[in-house]
Amino acid sequence: MSRHVAIVGVGQTHHARRRTDVSQAGLVREAVDRALADAALSIDEIDSIVVASGPVLFAAVNQPEKWVVDAVGARCKPVVRVTSGGGTGLAGALAGYYQIAGGQAERVLVVAYDKLSEGALQYSISTLYDPFWGREFAVGIMGFSAAYWRARMDVLGHTEEAAAMVAVKNRRNAISNPYAHVKQEVTVEQVMQSKPLAWPIKLLDVPPISDGAAAVVLSCEKLAARSTSRPAWIRGMGYFCEADNAASRSMLVSEPLAIAARRVYRSAGITNPRRQFDVVEVQEPYTCFELSYYESLGLCAPGEAAALIKSGATLPDGDIPVNPSGGCAGANPIGAAGLIRLIEAAAQVMGKAAGIQIPNARLALAQSGGGWANLRGVAVVSA
Amino acid sequence: MLATPDCLPIDLAPLASDLSMPYTLTPGPATGVFLAEIGRRRLVGSKFRTSGRVVVPAQDFCPVSGDSKFDLVEAPHTGTLTGFTETAAGLIALVRIDGTDEDFAHRIVGAGYADLRTGMRVAAVWADGIENSILALAGFAPAPGAPVGTVRPLVDPAKAVASIDYRMDLHYEHAFGPFYGRLFDEIRTNRRIMGVRTPDGEGALLPPREIDDISHRPTGTWVEVGQTGTVRAMSIINLEFVGQKQPPPYIYAEIMLDGASTRLIHTVSGIDMKRAKELVKPGTRVRAVWRDTRTGSLDDISHFEPIPAAPDGGGALTPGPSAAERKSGT
Numbered sequence: 001m002s003r004h005v006a007i008v009g010v011g012q013t014h015h016a017r018r019r020t021d022v023s024q025a026g027l028v029r030e031a032v033d034r035a036l037a038d039a040a041l042s043i044d045e046i047d048s049i050v051v052a053s054g055p056v057l058f059a060a061v062n063q064p065e066k067w068v069v070d071a072v073g074a075r076c077k078p079v080v081r082v083t084s085g086g087g088t089g090l091a092g093a094l095a096g097y098y099q100i101a102g103g104q105a106e107r108v109l110v111v112a113y114d115k116l117s118e119g120a121l122q123y124s125i126s127t128l129y130d131p132f133w134g135r136e137f138a139v140g141i142m143g144f145s146a147a148y149w150r151a152r153m154d155v156l157g158h159t160e161e162a163a164a165m166v167a168v169k170n171r172r173n174a175i176s177n178p179y180a181h182v183k184q185e186v187t188v189e190q191v192m193q194s195k196p197l198a199w200p201i202k203l204l205d206v207p208p209i210s211d212g213a214a215a216v217v218l219s220c221e222k223l224a225a226r227s228t229s230r231p232a233w234i235r236g237m238g239y240f241c242e243a244d245n246a247a248s249r250s251m252l253v254s255e256p257l258a259i260a261a262r263r264v265y266r267s268a269g270i271t272n273p274r275r276q277f278d279v280v281e282v283q284e285p286y287t288c289f290e291l292s293y294y295e296s297l298g299l300c301a302p303g304e305a306a307a308l309i310k311s312g313a314t315l316p317d318g319d320i321p322v323n324p325s326g327g328c329a330g331a332n333p334i335g336a337a338g339l340i341r342l343i344e345a346a347a348q349v350m351g352k353a354a355g356i357q358i359p360n361a362r363l364a365l366a367q368s369g370g371g372w373a374n375l376r377g378v379a380v381v382s383a
Numbered sequence: 384m385l386a387t388p389d390c391l392p393i394d395l396a397p398l399a400s401d402l403s404m405p406y407t408l409t410p411g412p413a414t415g416v417f418l419a420e421i422g423r424r425r426l427v428g429s430k431f432r433t434s435g436r437v438v439v440p441a442q443d444f445c446p447v448s449g450d451s452k453f454d455l456v457e458a459p460h461t462g463t464l465t466g467f468t469e470t471a472a473g474l475i476a477l478v479r480i481d482g483t484d485e486d487f488a489h490r491i492v493g494a495g496y497a498d499l500r501t502g503m504r505v506a507a508v509w510a511d512g513i514e515n516s517i518l519a520l521a522g523f524a525p526a527p528g529a530p531v532g533t534v535r536p537l538v539d540p541a542k543a544v545a546s547i548d549y550r551m552d553l554h555y556e557h558a559f560g561p562f563y564g565r566l567f568d569e570i571r572t573n574r575r576i577m578g579v580r581t582p583d584g585e586g587a588l589l590p591p592r593e594i595d596d597i598s599h600r601p602t603g604t605w606v607e608v609g610q611t612g613t614v615r616a617m618s619i620i621n622l623e624f625v626g627q628k629q630p631p632p633y634i635y636a637e638i639m640l641d642g643a644s645t646r647l648i649h650t651v652s653g654i655d656m657k658r659a660k661e662l663v664k665p666g667t668r669v670r671a672v673w674r675d676t677r678t679g680s681l682d683d684i685s686h687f688e689p690i691p692a693a694p695d696g697g698g699a700l701t702p703g704p705s706a707a708e709r710k711s712g713t
Contacts, residue, residue, distance in 0.1 A: 020545035023411030026443050029451060043449060060406045060551050070444035119406050123626030131400045131557050132567070133590045134648035136628050136682055144648075146618030151665045194443035198635070199660070201617040243596035247581055247644035250561050251616065251637075382640060 002101035006224040006231035007350075007381065008217050009039025010343040015181050015212035015331030018117035024059060025071035027213045028113050031336075033330045035109065035215035037233040039227040042074030046217070047105040051081045052092025052112035053160075054335035056090050057124040061117050074112050085128070085370020086141075086285055087239065088112060089214065089338030094239050096218045106220045113213035114335035121209055133245075139198055141285065141371065142206075147196035149288035150250050151199070155252055155303075158291045160200050162306035164191035166287040167204050167329065169315060174326025176355040179340075181331050182208045191287075191302075207289040212333030214340045231345035234382040235268035239377030257296040257369065257376035268380035273298040278312075279342040279348045280322045283368045284329070290322065294366055297378070316358065324348075324356045338368030342379055349383040390490065391461075393564035395529050395679070397556035405625060406549040413441035415543025416455055422514035426460065426507070427537055428483055429453040436484040437534055440517070446485060455540055458483055459532020460507040462523070469496045478505055478523050482534035504529045515544050564590040565605070571679030576671075578608050578643055586644030600664030609641030610671040610688060632656055634663055639689060649681065653688035662689060 011034025013019075019027060028051075030058035036043060049072055051065040056061040061067055065074070065081035066308035072079075084091035089112035096108035122140035129135035138144070152158045168188055174180040179374065186204055194204040224231045240263075242249070263272075270276050280299070285289040291305035299320055308314060323329075325344040328337055345364035347353040353361075362383040369376035410418055417427040417440040430440035436445060439458045444451055459481045466486070467476040474491035476499070491499065492508050513519040544645040559567065560581070569575045578587030580603030582595050587606045593600050617635040623631060634651040649666035651669055654662045661668075669687040677683060 020409050021412065023409050023414065023434060023443065026411045036685065057402075057404060057551075060404070060408060060549060070442070070446055070449050073449045075449065115409070118408055120404055120625040122622070122624035123402075123404065126626060127402060129648075130590075131398060131555070132559070132563050133681065137635060137648045138679075139618075139622060139635055140624070142622065143618050143620055144637075147616035147635055147637050150618060151616040154665055195621070196619065197622040201618070228576070245590075245645050246596035247586060249645075358573075363622075 003095050003103060004102045004221040005234045006219050006221065007234065007346040008219040008224050008227035009035045009037075009041065009343070010216050010233045010339055010346055011035030011038055012179050012214040012336070012343060013212045014179055015210045015333055017181060017208060017210060019115070019211040021083055024061060024113065024115050025068045026283065027115055028068045028111055029071040031113065031213035031215040032111055035217050039217040039219075041107070041217060041227060043109075046073065046077070046107050046109045047076040048078040048096075048108045050092045050096045050108060050110045051079060051099075052088045052335055052339065053081065053083060053109065054085070054088055054114045055083065055124055055128070057119060057127060057335070058121070059072055059118045062268070072109065083335070084239070084375055086283065086334055086339050087368045087370040087375045087377055088335040090339065090342060090366070090368035090379065091239050092336070093216060093218070093339055093342050093379070094237050094377065096216075096235050097234060099221050100218055106223055108218045109215060109374070110218060111213065111215040111338065112336040113340035114333045115211045116209045116333060117211050118200055123268050142198045142201060145286055145288065146201040149286070152252055152288070152292065156295070157303055157306050158288060159306055161188060162190060162291055162309050163200075163287040164188040165309045166284065166290045167191045170284070170287075170290075170323050170327045170329035173316060173324050173356065174330025177325045178355065179331060180326050181210065182329065190252075201286050201288070207285065207328035207332035210331045210333040211382060212331055212336050214336040214343055216339065216343060216346070219258070228350070230350050230383065232349045232383070235380040235382050236264035237262045237377070237379040239375070240290060241375050244374055253302065254292065254296050254369070256374065256377070256378050257293065257367070260376050260378045261297050264378045264380055270380065273365065274300070274320050276363055277320060277365045278363050279324060279345065279358045280320060280365045281325060281345045281367070282322060282327060283337050283341050284327050290327070294298050294322070297365065297367060316356070324353070324358055338377070341366045341368050342381070345379070346381050349381050351383075390467065393559070393561065394642040395559045395568060397558050398556055400555040402553040402555075403552075404553070406551065406553045408547045408549050410544060410547060411443050412543050413443045413455070415545060416540050417441040417513045418517070418544040418547070419541035421517065421519040423541065423625050424509050425537075426458040426480065426520070427540070427556045428456050428458045428480075428534065430534070431454045437482060438485045438686070439480050439483050439487050442641045455537040456534045458534050461526060461529045462487070462505055463507050464499060464501055464503045466501060467491060467496075467499050474499070476505075477522060481532040489517070489520060491524070492522040494523040498525060501555055503527070515547065528648055534593075534702035562593060566591055570681075571677045571684050575607050576610060576640060576674055577605050580604055580606055581644060581645065587642055589643045589645050589647060606642065608643045612638045612643070612647070612669060612687075614651065614663060614665055614667040615639050616644055617663050627652065632659075634659055636637045636669070638669060647681075650683060650686045651688065652686040
């Protein structure tokens with residue numbers, strides 16, 4: 001029987017397009033200091049540390065967990081680095097969750113970051129393709145994502161207009177998020193007319209490139225009350241994968257996300273996600289992803305995502321708010337993005353989401369993942 | 384027991400893959416001042432307030448306590464050799480600068496391996512004309528009897544270097560193995576695209592592989608797949624990025640070749656790009672156009688082009704280039 005695990009402290013940097021005032025280690029430290037302060041703990045009270053960051057080619061430092069040891073207080077403590085594409089942040093949280101649930105640690109600090117201004121992003125991402133088979137034609141993950149969005153249009157009706165509504169919603173929400181750095185309202189027309197980068201993906205469908213870090217303090221049940229009277233309890237968390245070039249892969253829906261959602265919903269007692277969740281945070285590298293997540297997460301049936309965004313139900317005052325933080329549209333330090341989604345979901349049920357608080361939020365869903373459909377995870381947190 | 388491929392292994396030289404990645408790295412406030420000052424021939428360290436430890440080059444975080452509160456100090460140019468080794472790049476040493484608490488790794492200049500002893504006194508040797516780099520310090524040379532220096536507060540510090548240009552050149556040699564070996568040898572030699580049958584014999588896996596991804600059973604025999612196929616997904620690339628192989632605009636496509644049950648990533652061209660959205664869609668039929676050059680890679684296929692619809696099909700497809708145009712290697 002695994003133990004209960006709570007999020008007792010959260011912290012993130014004020015994300016930016018480029019931070020030249022701090023190194024990677026300094027960036028990470030800001031998030032760590034904020035999470036520890038939020039949990040009313042010192043680093044001495046942390047048993048174990050997980051460092052989560054994107055591919056080393058993003059910022060040219062191999063084994064960065066060694067470089068940031070002093071900054072994250074990991075000296076003479078267990079430390080592991082977790083990396084899993086875009087889903088790195090949530091995968092890191094899962095590694096910390098396992099340590100406490102399995103009784104190996106009482107408190108774990110999970111810190112996730114990327115300093116994307118330092119390297120060549122799309123070139124770096126293109127190296128995740130097979131060097132023999134496809135890398136020479138790869139356009140980061142953008143070409144691939146755009147191509148299958150195009151395919152989804154015909155089958156699932158995920159139109160350019162529907163994705164533009166996601167951009168309008170998330171960019172407006174980001175204005176109220178103190179940690180976001182892109183804060184500009186846009187209209188559907190502006191999104192539709194923005195420069196095509198990998199059509200159908202256009203400039204305003206794309207999140208910024210960001211420098212940023214995020215950290216959470218996870219605690220066992222017994223010690224949670226030392227930090228806060230209102231932790232976010234992790235009701236379930238999972239992360240699933242699929243074979244990349246297996247025969248007859250549909251590519252139109254993310255099977256790993258559907259599996260992750262089904263498993264985690266079962267452990268969290270979720271039978272009607274749209275009715276039960278008070279708020280949802282998803283990691284949408286491009287706007288088209290959010291439409292797909294609506295369907296895989298069971299917020300609507302396949303083929304109904306365009307109608308769901310159009311209905312306004314996912315606005316902050318709708319019945320199932322999605323990304324009141326603005327999601328990746330407000331800031332996208334990739335390795336941290338999944339942990340930021342978890343932090344935003346936790347902050348909602350802890351009642352400390354300030355300007356973006358959904359009133360009376362008690363049950364929240366966070367989603368994260370890497371690749372177009374390959375790696376997907378979800379977490380359910382409750383008050 | 385695993386089935387062996389029904390061909391002799393193809394002995395191809397490994398695929399050379401060179402990555403050249405540009406970076407703009409941020410050293411942070413402490414190391415930023417160290418880099419700014421080293422061209423002025425000053426060695427800057429951090430003195431951490433709670434532990435009292437002095438570290439050169441200056442760091443943001445204390446190696447003992449993780450403390451972030453420090454004062455910048457100027458370290459002397461002398462120290463003691465604590466360790467050394469000879470490498471292809473010369474003599475590398477650990478030097479404990481006088482008054483500091485951590486070793487500083489750098490080169491030894493003006494001495495041979497046999498001249499060195501741990502515990503000997505050394506002094507900094509400066510390079511000319513180098514700024515914002517640890518190489519502004521050429522290294523350390525033996526300095527018998529050099530007086531022991533002291534660490535002093537840093538007076539009038541230079542502004543921290545905010546960003547350092549850097550490039551990482553990575554050279555890889557990827558082994559083909561028997562399956563990729565035959566695939567690319569067939570592409571180069573016979574202009575055939577070969578897959579292997581799935582364990583149940585339905586369709587072919589491309590690229591060919593030893594084990595089926597889903598059933599984990601050995602794959603079947605080799606089979607040639609078509610040079611025609613169907614676009615599964617497509618995107619019009621206008622984005623420009625570092626490392627891009629061809630100038631935009633072009634069409635990125637995921638194509639299912641006839642007879643294959645997995646996808647191939649390539650480009651579609653030979654069309655009026657202004658009408659790309661209507662001419663290339665999921666479901667569009669395409670065929671491979673080969674280059675005249677034979678390198679044994681997917682790039683031997685110049686691109687895919689739409690197959691004109693049959694006269695009675697009423698399709699909106701334009702004809703591809705003529706054979707002569709194709710031969711010219713578009």
